[in-house]
Amino acid sequence: MNAFLLMTGTGALALLSSHESAEDPVLLRKLAAKGIDKFIGYQVPIDIARQRYGTHFDAVVQDLGETDDLRVLDFNGDRAFKRFHFTELGPPVNHEGGHEVEHEAMAA
Numbered sequence: 001m002n003a004f005l006l007m008t009g010t011g012a013l014a015l016l017s018s019h020e021s022a023e024d025p026v027l028l029r030k031l032a033a034k035g036i037d038k039f040i041g042y043q044v045p046i047d048i049a050r051q052r053y054g055t056h057f058d059a060v061v062q063d064l065g066e067t068d069d070l071r072v073l074d075f076n077g078d079r080a081f082k083r084f085h086f087t088e089l090g091p092p093v094n095h096e097g098g099h100e101v102e103h104e105a106m107a108a
Contacts, residue, residue: 001061003049003073005084006031007040011077014049016060018069022093030070037097043090049073052083 004015004022013036019027022041031037050057053073060071074080 001046003044003046005042005044005080005089006036007081008036009038012081013072013077014044014053014074014080014083016049016057016071016073023095027070028095028097032097037095039095041093041095042084044084045088048084048088 002017002020004017006013006015006022017027021027022039022043031039053060057073060073063071074083
């Protein structure tokens with residue numbers, strides 16, 4: 001299991017997922033289906049996420065099934081953003097879905 005902090009247009013989200021990376025194509029499709037197609041993502045050490053969210057983390061993990069590989073740990077952007085120090089986050093992943101389509105449309 002992995003934890004991610006995503007900075008989106010509507011704020012920060014803390015997520016738990018069985019996917020190894022915020023760049024995993026399956027995860028990207030699931031996020032896009034939820035309207036999240038542009039973000040800056042950071043991997044969060046799982047032990048730090050567990051420590052910061054305590055029993056809430058445990059409850060979310062128990063809901064994370066084998067076929068359900070994405071759970072929102074925190075959708076309160078202000079709270080999620082403040083839970084982690086920048087020094088605790090992995091390198092940023094910049095994702096801009098549909099970017100290729102926009103460039104093709106502009107060239108036409």
